[in-house]
Amino acid sequence: MAHEAGRRVNPRWYTRAxxxxxxxxxxxxxxxxxxxxxxxxxxxxxxxxxxxxxxAALAQALSGREFVAGMLLSLLVIGLTLGLGxxxxxxxxxxxxxxxxxxxxxxxxxxxxxAEPWRRVKILLxxxxxxxxxLGGLSLMVLDPLTLLTRSLASSIWPxxxxxxxxxxxxxxRVPLLAPLVGRADSFLRPAVFPTEPLPGRVALGFGVLxxxxxxxNWLAERFWCRYMCPLGGLLALLSRVAFVKRTVAxxxxxxxACTHVCPTATIRADRQFASDPAECTMCLECLPACPRQGAxxxxxxxxxxxxxxxxxxxxxxxxxxxxxxxAALLRSQTATxxxxxxxxxxxxxRENNLIGKxxxxxxxxxxxxTGAIHPAISEAGLEGLWTPxxxxxxxxxxxxxxxxxxxxxxxxxxxxxxxxxxxxxxxxAYIDKDRCIAWADLRDCIxxxxxxxxxxxxxxxxxxxxxxxxxxxxxxxxxxxxxxxxIGCGICEYKCPLSGEAAIRVWAPNIALPL
Amino acid sequence: xxxxxxxxAFLRLLGIGIGGAACMRIANTLPDPLASSPAxxxxxxxxxxxxxxxxxxxxxxxxxxxxxxxxxxVARGPTPExxxxxxxxxxxxxxxxVHxxxxxxxxxxxCVAYHSYEYAATTNPWVVGELxxxxxxxxxxxVTVMDSxxxxxxxxxxxxxxxxxxxxxxxxxxHLMRSFKYVATDLPQGRDLHALEIYDDVLNADVLINxxxxxxxxxxxLTLGMKNxxxxxxxxxxxxxxxxxxxxxxxSRVRPALTIVDAVRMLMAHGPSGGSLADVRQADTLIxxxxxxxxxxxxxxxxxxxxxxxxxxxxxxxMGLGQSDLGAMRIEELRVxx
Numbered sequence: 119m120a121h122e123a124g125r126r127v128n129p130r131w132y133t134r135a136x137x138x139x140x141x142x143x144x145x146x147x148x149x150x151x152x153x154x155x156x157x158x159x160x161x162x163x164x165x166x167x168x169x170x171x172x173x174a175a176l177a178q179a180l181s182g183r184e185f186v187a188g189m190l191l192s193l194l195v196i197g198l199t200l201g202l203g204x205x206x207x208x209x210x211x212x213x214x215x216x217x218x219x220x221x222x223x224x225x226x227x228x229x230x231x232x233a234e235p236w237r238r239v240k241i242l243l244x245x246x247x248x249x250x251x252x253l254g255g256l257s258l259m260v261l262d263p264l265t266l267l268t269r270s271l272a273s274s275i276w277p278x279x280x281x282x283x284x285x286x287x288x289x290x291x292r293v294p295l296l297a298p299l300v301g302r303a304d305s306f307l308r309p310a311v312f313p314t315e316p317l318p319g320r321v322a323l324g325f326g327v328l329x330x331x332x333x334x335x336n337w338l339a340e341r342f343w344c345r346y347m348c349p350l351g352g353l354l355a356l357l358s359r360v361a362f363v364k365r366t367v368a369x370x371x372x373x374x375x376a377c378t379h380v381c382p383t384a385t386i387r388a389d390r391q392f393a394s395d396p397a398e399c400t401m402c403l404e405c406l407p408a409c410p411r412q413g414a415x416x417x418x419x420x421x422x423x424x425x426x427x428x429x430x431x432x433x434x435x436x437x438x439x440x441x442x443x444x445x446a447a448l449l450r451s452q453t454a455t456x457x458x459x460x461x462x463x464x465x466x467x468x469r470e471n472n473l474i475g476k477x478x479x480x481x482x483x484x485x486x487x488x489t490g491a492i493h494p495a496i497s498e499a500g501l502e503g504l505w506t507p508x509x510x511x512x513x514x515x516x517x518x519x520x521x522x523x524x525x526x527x528x529x530x531x532x533x534x535x536x537x538x539x540x541x542x543x544x545x546x547x548a549y550i551d552k553d554r555c556i557a558w559a560d561l562r563d564c565i566x567x568x569x570x571x572x573x574x575x576x577x578x579x580x581x582x583x584x585x586x587x588x589x590x591x592x593x594x595x596x597x598x599x600x601x602x603x604x605x606i607g608c609g610i611c612e613y614k615c616p617l618s619g620e621a622a623i624r625v626w627a628p629n630i631a632l633p634l
Numbered sequence: 635x636x637x638x639x640x641x642x643a644f645l646r647l648l649g650i651g652i653g654g655a656a657c658m659r660i661a662n663t664l665p666d667p668l669a670s671s672p673a674x675x676x677x678x679x680x681x682x683x684x685x686x687x688x689x690x691x692x693x694x695x696x697x698x699x700x701x702x703x704x705x706x707x708v709a710r711g712p713t714p715e716x717x718x719x720x721x722x723x724x725x726x727x728x729x730x731x732v733h734x735x736x737x738x739x740x741x742x743x744x745c746v747a748y749h750s751y752e753y754a755a756t757t758n759p760w761v762v763g764e765l766x767x768x769x770x771x772x773x774x775x776x777v778t779v780m781d782s783x784x785x786x787x788x789x790x791x792x793x794x795x796x797x798x799x800x801x802x803x804x805x806x807x808x809h810l811m812r813s814f815k816y817v818a819t820d821l822p823q824g825r826d827l828h829a830l831e832i833y834d835d836v837l838n839a840d841v842l843i844n845x846x847x848x849x850x851x852x853x854x855x856l857t858l859g860m861k862n863x864x865x866x867x868x869x870x871x872x873x874x875x876x877x878x879x880x881x882x883x884x885x886s887r888v889r890p891a892l893t894i895v896d897a898v899r900m901l902m903a904h905g906p907s908g909g910s911l912a913d914v915r916q917a918d919t920l921i922x923x924x925x926x927x928x929x930x931x932x933x934x935x936x937x938x939x940x941x942x943x944x945x946x947x948x949x950x951x952x953m954g955l956g957q958s959d960l961g962a963m964r965i966e967e968l969r970v971x972x
Contacts, residue, residue: 282656284813284814287812287814314810314811323654489787517786569905570785571907572907572909574908575904575909610785
């Protein structure tokens, strides 16, 4: 990008080109997210961004003891970084672009000089994540920017958008002349973009606030997340130290300081003669148009970037290494409370597949699930399994004809099962709460659970019994009973149970003590 | 002195408030099917009380003209399309019901996305396809086919049932039922229920054709024409509380011009979803009537039951929705070749 004399490109075009690439990459990411919905037939396209993530590839390979071929795509980002430094962060990362869109004006951000040492946090996070992965722990992958954004979209932004669109449609449909237009618009949106029934988001507010907080940190320091916290940024920062193209200061620099005001990661500093740290530079090129004298330039070279005062010390790295190993072991030994883990119902085949040691916590399965059954675990899977997928049958059931979650999972943590195999895979067991079931407590016929049961030989039997009522009269009631050998735990009985609040039939985690 | 709030700040605050409220609503989405009072803000769309019955085809009385049609046609034979054609011809032909330019809605039973039609959980695809063809031949402007499955997604159920392929081949359109299109509707003749949220396209169709499949059901005993109407309302669990009277209340408002019970393959047990061919009986029979109660009454006998064994048929007869006395009906039985 060094300029040739005589044919000088207006440097403003470099930043404009970057904006175009950023917006296109964000649009591609959103398109992939939309395509992740079941029925589009393009799960591979939907996973492109997660598979570009070298941190995810590395951590999952260490933890899962196997390399998923699709994750080889991450070599592209590694190559890009070795060539051009953290260009992923500045040009392609969808979260980075969102942070660039939602930022205060640069004049309003005070310099956070005191925070400089905190830049090492992201590097130490990489060490922590990879060390825990050695022991089969991927819990900290919740902090990967791509899993974080995908999960926020799937569990918060998308359900919220769905509600807003539905409210608009419901309102406009009742305006006489608009009704046909609303119907037509809706057929574009559903089921491709939103499901035909409203999506449940179990902790939509929580995930929304989390994403909003990361954006909000921009007001403390621009790209706060990318400077201090992002573990993927940390990994790319390590590689960037040997990047081929780096920013340098040309002899024309007159120390005016204009570049320091526009640098989003504030790595250009007057006290370093306006040089920057390639590990912190996102190659955004904002310094080019800001410089009045072509003093900033980007040039190729094989020099290794010097160490910085804020780089982690050796003992800190060793501490993170030990902390990661110890943390993984401690998290593994700290199980969920019995009452929470009793409802740890995992997507089909995931339990037998050691999901917790392979799952990236990306939330693609939440997005793809057509019935809104899969949600990020809160307490069910313990702290170790935070935000791994859990089936919440009261919010959605596992569709008897669906294998979408296994098809979408980018790392095979949820196995891709053939439909016939999935129909035989036990994910949980249903138990009836006779204290509340209409047939037992109210002596009335209901039978909804039996009616809904999808297995050919119904896993719920109805027994007609004569019961004596309080006044001595008798009444004939059909009482449901679960046939343990037939129940696969799909949860449609719990979902459809007409009681309000907690259902009178609930799916529990499979009982290991019983042969299934 | 504090600065006055700027427009931008106000809008931002408003956006945060609305976004937060939306999130709170989603966060609190445990289904509560019993809380089903119609939203007071919904303005019912204008619709006549009985939009589906052509004047000359009131189900409870003999046609006033000289031409007289049987109350019920029972067609038997190996080819479903032929049963539809011959059966309709015996009832006076599709033009009796579908006038040129009419918008027709066909409501088959596509209750789950689990199995192909052989398992008899969903209506025979060729019966539905032939009905679409007959409607279009009679000059219908639009024929849409819809149901709202309880198990699996509608788009998948349409495909797996085989109905989508036949409907599209015949020139009809599969419609995905959309949650904002249910409108609060009064049931003026209702005895137990007085209002329900009913699908708008069904209420406003010029002609509604009801095509259930004859199936076992643990509560209603059988799923037939009246039970099939449950697919056009939103709050289905509500019906279970008193299924006999409530189905009749629904049928008093949603009145198909034709009810055609598909007993080509019948599901004898483990309904409504089925899944085992051992539960399927091939009866190669189609029952056609303008009278939903009459059609269901005859279908009940195929299972060895009497009309009075089914609470919803008793309730329907008592409300004057149709007749259940098979002995008093004019029944035309056809044997249709392949």
